[in-house]
Amino acid sequence: MRVVRRPPSYVQRLYSKLAPKEVSLVEIGHKWKAKVLKGVPPPKVTHEEKKMYLLTMFPYPSGSLHIGHLRVYTITDALNRFYRLNGYQVLHPMGWDAFGLPAENAAIERRIDPAVWTKQNIAKMKQQLSTMLANFDWDREVTTCSPEYYKFTQEIFLELFKHGLAYQKDAEINWDPVDKTVLANEQVDAQGRSWRSGAIVEKRKLNQWFLGITKFAHSLQKDLGTLKEWPQNVKTMQKNWVGESHGTEVHFSLSQRALQPVKVFTTRVETLFSVQYLALAIDHPLVQEASLTDLELQSFLDLAKSLPNDSKEGFLLKGIRAHNPLSHSTQFEIPIFVAPYVLSGYGHGAVMGCPAHDERDFAFWEQSMPGISPLPSITHNGCNTERFSQLPYTKKSGILGPSAAEFAGMDVNQAAQKIAEELERVGKGKSTTNYRLRDWLISRQRYWGAPIPIIHCESCGPVAVPKEDLPVMLPKVHSLATKGNPLKNMAEFVDAKCPSCGSPAKRETDTMDTFMDSSWYFFRYTDPKNIKDPFSHKAASENLPVDLYIGGIEHAILHLLYSRFISKFLASIGKWEDKQGTGEPFKKLVTQGMVHGKTLVDPTTGRFLKPDEVETTSCSDVIIKETGQKPTITYEKMSKSKYNGADPDKCIESHGPDATRAHILFQAPISDVLSWDETKIVGVERWLIRTVNLSEAICSNCFEFDSEYVVPATLSGEEVVFHNKVQKLLESITLSFSDSLSLNTVISDYMKLTNLIEAAHNSQNISLNLIMNALKILITSMYPVAPTVAEEACDILSKKLSWSWNLYEWPSMQAIRQNAQVRYNVVVNGKMRFTHCADKSFIDDRECVIKTLTDSPAGKKYIGDKVIRNLILKNKVISFVVE
Known part of the structure; x- marks a missing residue:
């Protein structure tokens, strides 16, 4: 069907000068909210290869969403809608990481x-998610504090227990004195403070439950190489945390021959020539044994519990010295210190001190043995035997290195290999691999967590709760009064029968680390209604690994590491399988940047200013009301103390959901920090309003539109240019969603496409069919970001033209057309006025040139009824000389 243009009326000629129709994005949001929340209808034809698992890290139900939440959920929702428009079966679930200390502390306060x-918090946050139009698979919702969920957390624990990967042992642990619970090493910062309360952590000895993550340390390290679509900085953090090191285990015999040698792991065995002391962790067996008779040592150990990990304090063990295994003489002995900086779980809890080659060793040595020079070793330039023989050793210090003559001329690597071989030959060492990673401490002495499903029997030891008795339910409480674990005081919970022998027994009262809950939730999403198993092998294997996982960089180590471990464990026991055979749960990872808020500071006092303490002048300057000064303005992490937070609900209430979503995406690339400035949202609002008005305007110029329209083979020159620009923008938008995730450039491409269509409509030189086709592309492609405005524009087209089209099918890209026509520059009285596209033969007919160009809109403007005195046709220039 051919498009028929109405004769250009006076009103239409003035279209661009008329005030646009008043559009309320807030009202449009309310109008289409219910329909948009239902999401895109499922594809009529399903394809096995067209499956997409999109996942955002599920939130803790704190009670309200912040702008950071809004950012990540807008990203995944836009991608969810994009893939659904492309015919994918998309898994886009949501749930709640609901156990943990914040809920418990809040319950105690209230x-x-x-x-x-x-x-209550979950209900409020679900309402907020609907306000921002997030289309999640709510029929797959999980809540980790629900017995239906933690029943299977307990079952996974029992699988670990069955395979020897869950065990209990006495260990020196990190104790948070404020939250009154144990913390894993990963939950203590470099200053020795708790990651939640900020309190200085204490050292205590308790019987605790651990998971054997170290059994998977090698695969956790090696398989990072298969994660091609993970950010490199995250992989580096994971690699460093696992800390796989290849080196040598060195055995230092002691001056008291009845004692076992001290074992030390080192990656630089060539520095044995420069060892001047051994340093032991405070819980090293040798230290513990010595403390039984040494009161001074006991006092130091008590002090050491409160010292930071980087402390230079040390205690010299009396009457015990070590022998360098390369020494041919036992007369030169090495002192042994107790040092808080030595990690008990790494390298046997002992290090060999080489002050000449390690800054920390040097600082410790300088404080512990002042005045004694560091002893150098083999360098990268080879060992200088003469240099070693001339070193100023002092027998008084008891420090003297062994002979290095036999390694003269060797480079470091050769010397290290020869030394390792010699140690192994004489039984004083061996090549080995060591890991920084320690087993995962999961015991928590708090109420609000999944109970550990173990019963302690005096006869049988720790016994697993039978699967049919799961879940081990948390006893209900009316209120919590104090911090700590009330379970141990609840006889109805603690008293039990041994499942093995039937004797009276005691139930385990520790609850699990909440990272256990979040280490497998993405499996549960694949089969959330399963009441028999955590998930079926079929559902997990068909949907995992997650195609795209989005979350904050703050989870780059703990959550991701624990999730990888549990996933690999479940794969190892046949619960699921992936095509690569690595058991890795996340194929592509995106870490979105934080959202920073505008922060106002009084330049005189340095005090953070509240919003009502400043005002905006008529010149758009921000000043402090009380003093008239301009505040210092920065963008910093949002916090209540800085008064720089932003309420997403208020933003949506003021500007509508689509403008808020588009503004969030437009302001910064996904991985960058987003400096939130609500005043800049006006640009996005104008674009969305123009899109609605443009849909109205284009419809008003049409009698009929061919709903089956296909871009014809023959186009005018201007139409070819227009068509090609539209297709290039569609390609850019498509790649931004499917490949680069440059969602900020998607918004700018939408704006370019809108400008292009508007200019084409106003020019009246391009077929309305072609313009309408481009408008359909714009409306459909903007649906993932601005679904309610897309619905409104689609509704306008459908009502005005009495036809309907499929908004929920992504437009297919068409071939770029080669322009067989020539673009002629039309010059009038020496000034280039406009261009005209036509065939090469166009300038062969002078009369045709005059009639065509003078009848064109631009020709009427610049030539009109003026007398044409001359016409010059030369190459691609048509020059008129007129009166």
């Missing part, structure tokens, strides 16, 4: 059951 507080 003296209520944490379950009640958590449920």
Whole structure:
């Protein structure tokens, strides 16, 4: 069907000068909200290869969403809608990481059951998610504090227990004195403070539950190489945390021959020539044994519990010295210190001190043995035997290195290999691999967590709760009064029968680290209604690994590492399988940047200013009301103390959901920090309003539109240019969603496409069919970001033209057309006025040139009825000389 243009009326000629129709993006948001929340209809034809698992890290139900939440959920929702428009079966679930200390502490403050507080918060946050139009698979929702969920967390624990990967042992642990619970090493910062309360952590000895993550250390390290679509900085953090090191285990015999040698792991065995002391962790067996008779040592160990990990303090063990295994003489002995900086779980809890080759060793040595020079060793330039023989050793210090003559001329690597071989030959060492990673401490002495499903029997030891008795339910409480674990005081919970022998027994009262809950939730999403198993082998294997996982960089180590471990474990026991055979759960990882808020500071006092303490002048300057000064303005992490937070609900209420979503995406690339400035949203609002008005305007110029329209083979020159620009923008938008995730450039491409269509419509030189086709592309492609405005524009087209089209099918890209026509520059009285596209033969007919160009809109403007005195046709220039 051919498009028929109405004769250009006076009103239409003035279209661009008329005030646009008033459009309320807030009202449009309300109008289409219910329909948009239902999401895109499922594809009529399903394809096995067209499956997409999109996942955002599930939130803790704190009670309200912040702009950071809004950012990550807007990203995944836009991608979810994009892939659905492309015919994918998309898994896009949501749930709640609902156990943990914040809920428990809040319940204590309010003296209520944490379950009640958590449920209220979930309801509020779900309402907020609907306000921002997030289309999640709510029929797959999981809540980790629900017995239906933690029943299977307990079952996974029992699988670990069955395979020897869950065990209990006495260990020196990190104790948070404020939250009154154990912390894993990963939850203590470099200053020795708790990651949640900020309190200085204490050292205590307790019987605790661990998971054997170190059994998977090698695969956790090696398989990072298969994660091609992970950010390099995250892989580096994971690699460093696992800390796989290839080196040598060195055995230092002691001056008291009845004692076992001290074992030390080193990656630089060539520095044995420069060892001047050994340093032991405070819980090293040799230290513990010596402390039984040494009161001074006991006092130091008590002090050491409160010292930071980088402390230079040390204690010299009396009456015990070590022998360098390369020494041919036992007369030169090495002192042994107790040092808090030595990690008990790494390298046997002992290090060999080489002050000449390590800054930390040097600082410790300088404080512990002042005045004694560091002893150099083999360098990268080879060992200088003469240099070693001339070193100023002092027998008084008891420090003297062994002979290095036999290694003269060797480079470091050759010397290291020869030394390792010699140690192994004489039984004083061996080549080995060591890991920085320690087994995962999961015991928590708090109430609000999944109970560990173990019963302690005096006869049988720790016994697993039978699967049919799961879940081990948390006893209900009306309120929590104090921090700590009330379970141990609840006889109805603690008293039990041994499942093995039937004797009276005691139930385990520790609860699990909440990272256990979040280490497998993405499996549960694949089969959330399964009441028999955590998930079926079929559902997990068909949907995992997650195609795209989005979350904050703050989870780059703990959550991701623990999730990889549990996933690999479940694969190793046949619960699921992936095509690569690595058991890796996440194929592509995206870490979105934080959202920073505008922060106002009084330049005189340095005090953070509240929003009501400043005002904006008529010149758009921000000043402090009280003093008239301009505040210092920066963008920093949002916090209540800086008064720089932003309420996403208020933003949506003021500007509508689509403008808020588009503004979030437009302001910064996904991985960059987003400096939130709500005043800049006006540009996005104008674009969305123009899109609605443009849809109205184009419809008003049409009698009929061919709903089956296909771009014809023959196009005019201007139409070819227009068509090609539209297709290039569509390609850019498509790649931004499917490949680069440059969602900020998607918004700018939408704006370019809108400008292009608007200019084509106003020119009246391009077929309305072609313009309408481009408008359909714009409306459909913007649906993932601005679904309610897309619905409104689609509705306008459908009502005005009495036809309907499929908004929910992504437009297919068409071939770029080669322009067989020539673009002629039309010059009038020496000034280039406009261009005209036509065939090469166009300038062969002078009369045709005059008639065509003078009848064109631009020709009427610049030539009109003026007398043409001359016409010059030369190459691609048509020059008129007129009166």
